[in-house]
Amino acid sequence: MNRTTAEPTRLRSSRTSPWAWLLAGCAAAVFAAGSRWDIPLAAWLLPICLLRFSRASSPALALLGVLAVCLVQIGIYLVASAVPFNAMTIALGLTVGTVYAAPFALDRTLGVRLSGAARILLFPVAAVAGEFAIGAVLPLGTAVGMRAITQGEELALLQVISVAGPYAVAFLIGCAATIANRLLEEPDSRSARRWGVAFLTTLAVIVAAGQARLAFNPPSTNTSTVKIAAITPDRDLRIAASDLLSGESLPASAEAVARVSTPEMRARYVLIADQLLDDTRRAARAGAKIVAWSETAAPSTQADKGALLARVAQVARSEGVYVNAAIGVPFERNEVFLFGPDGRQLWRYRKNHPVPGMEPVAPFNNPVPVVSTPYGRLASLICFDGDFPDLARVEADILLTPSWDWPEVSYAHTMRMVRLRGIENGYSLIRPVFNGTAAAFDPFGRTLAMKETLSGGRHVMIVDLPARSVPTVYGRAGDLFAWMCVAGLLALTVLGVLHRRRA
Incomplete structure (x- = not known):
C-alpha cells in the first residue's frame, strides 16, 4: 500500500x-x-x-x-x-x-x-x-x-x-x-x-x-526619554459613579439614562474630575511632560462634557503638558482627547472595539490618531482596541492605551497580551489601568514600571519612557x-x- x-x-x-x-x-x-x-x-x-x-x-x-x-x-x-x-x-x-x-x-x-x-x-x-x-x-x-x-x-x-x-x-x-x-x-x-x-x-x-x-x-541606551504619568481616579468613587460598564444592553432603557444623569451623579462626576485635574497638576510639577488618564476616568453627561474639556485644556496650558483625557458618557461615548501645552485639542478618538456583551456603548470606526510632538509621535488606543494587532500597527514612538480591567483578567491582559503590540511595532507603550495592573514597556517589551490599582484611593504611576521607536519588519510588512x-x-x-x- x-x-x-x-x-x-x-x-x-x-x-x-x-x-x-x-x-x-x-x-x-x-x-x-x-x-x-x-x-x-x-x-x-x-x-x-x-x-x-x-x-x-x-x-x-x-x-x-x-x-x-x-x-x-x-x-x-x-x-x-x-x-x-x-x-x-x-x-x-x-x-x-x-x-x-x-x-x-x-x-x-x-x-x-x-x-x-x-x-x-x-x-x-x-x-x-x-x-x-x-x-x-x-x-x-x-x-x-x-x-x-x-x-x-x-x-x-x-x-x-x-x-x-x-x-x-x-x-x-x-x-x-x-x-x-x-x-x-x-x-x-x-x-x-x-x-x-x-x-x-x-x-x-x-x-x-x-x-x-x-x-x-539595553535600557541604558535609551538616551531620549520622556517622563509620562498614568493617572487613575479614586477607585471607590469611580465605581460608585459607573454605569458605562454596567450590564445594560443597547439601546439603554430610559430609566438607565435618567439614573446616570441625576444631580447626585453629576455632582460625583465633578468631584472625580476635580481629583483627576489635581493629580494632573501634581504629576506635571513632578516633571511629567505627558499625562494619560485611565479609560473613562472622567464620567460626564453629554451636556457637561464641553465644560469638562475646557477645564482639561486650561490645566494643560497652565502646566505646559500634554494631557490625554479619557472621558465616558454613559451609553453614548468612550473616548479620549489629547490637549497640547498650548491648550489646543490635538485629537479626539473613540473606542473602536467595546468589549462584546460587557460594555454598552456602540462600536465605532475611526483611525488611530498620531500626533508629532517634541517627545516623539504619540498615538492612542483604548483598552480592548489593543487586542487587535492590525489596528495597533501604526507608525508611532509611544502608544497610550487607557484601560479599565477587572482583577481576574488584568495582569494577563497587560503583561501578556497588550505588551505584544509594542514588540510587534517597536514603540514604547504605557497602559494606565483602572481596577487592575497598570504598566509601561519599552519597544522590546521590557517592563519599565508596573502598579496595581486595585486598592482604594487614587493612583499615579510616573515613568521615563523611550521617546524613539525601533523599526520592525512586522511594522513594515x-x-x-x-x-x-x-x-x-x-x-x-x-x-x-x-x-x-x-x-
Whole structure:
C-alpha cells in the first residue's frame, strides 16, 4: 500500500493509551488558555498530546475528543478571566473552540494523504490561519486562544514577532507538535531525527537572536526619554459613579439614562474630575511632560462634557503638558482627547472595539490618531482596541492605551497580551489601568514600571519612557507571514485532494 494513503502510524514507540494522551492534553489546556493561570510549557505540550490522540484514534472519535478539549480550554479561559456565561459568550466560545479544533481535524483527515514537509507543515499553517481568521473576523480580536499570549513574558522568544507578527508563535508551537509526533511514530527514522534537529536548531537560533536583540539594546541606551504619568481616579468613587460598564444592553432603557444623569451623579462626576485635574497638576510639577488618564476616568453627561474639556485644556496650558483625557458618557461615548501645552485639542478618538456583551456603548470606526510632538509621535488606543494587532500597527514612538480591567483578567491582559503590540511595532507603550495592573514597556517589551490599582484611593504611576521607536519588519510588512500561511494551507489542501484523486 502507498504509505501516504495509509492510516497514520499508531504509537509504534509506546503502548500508551490514546485516552491517556487526551487526558494529558486536557490537563495542559487548563494552563494554556491565555489566562492568568498560564504556564508557557503547557502551550507546547497541548498540541503534541492532542495530535497523538487524534492520530491513534478513528476519525470520528478523534474529532469529537479534540473538539471537547478545545471547548474545555475556552471554558477555562472564561472561568479564569471571570467572563460571564451568557448567550453571546457561549456562542463566541463555541466558534473559537471549533476554529482551534480545525487544524487537528485537517491533520487527521487530509494529513494522511501527505508526506514529508507537507505532512509536517499542514498543522502549523492551519493553526496560524485559524488564529488569523479569529483576529480578523470575530469581535474578540486576539484576546482568546492566541498562542503568543501564553508566552507573553518569554521576551527572548517573543522578539520573533517583531519580524513575523504574533502568529509566528503558533507556527513554531505547531511545528514542534508535528515533529514530536513524527519522532514518536518513527523513533528510528533518520528523516524524523533530521526534522527534530532542524527544528531545535531553528528554535535555538530564534531564541538566541532574541536574546542578542535584548542584550544589544539595553535600557541604558535609551538616551531620549520622556517622563509620562498614568493617572487613575479614586477607585471607590469611580465605581460608585459607573454605569458605562454596567450590564445594560443597547439601546439603554430610559430609566438607565435618567439614573446616570441625576444631580447626585453629576455632582460625583465633578468631584472625580476635580481629583483627576489635581493629580494632573501634581504629576506635571513632578516633571511629567505627558499625562494619560485611565479609560473613562472622567464620567460626564453629554451636556457637561464641553465644560469638562475646557477645564482639561486650561490645566494643560497652565502646566505646559500634554494631557490625554479619557472621558465616558454613559451609553453614548468612550473616548479620549489629547490637549497640547498650548491648550489646543490635538485629537479626539473613540473606542473602536467595546468589549462584546460587557460594555454598552456602540462600536465605532475611526483611525488611530498620531500626533508629532517634541517627545516623539504619540498615538492612542483604548483598552480592548489593543487586542487587535492590525489596528495597533501604526507608525508611532509611544502608544497610550487607557484601560479599565477587572482583577481576574488584568495582569494577563497587560503583561501578556497588550505588551505584544509594542514588540510587534517597536514603540514604547504605557497602559494606565483602572481596577487592575497598570504598566509601561519599552519597544522590546521590557517592563519599565508596573502598579496595581486595585486598592482604594487614587493612583499615579510616573515613568521615563523611550521617546524613539525601533523599526520592525512586522511594522513594515504587516501580516505577510500570516497570509503566506493561509496560502500554504490552500496549497496543501489542493495537494492532498489531488493526491487522493490520483490514488
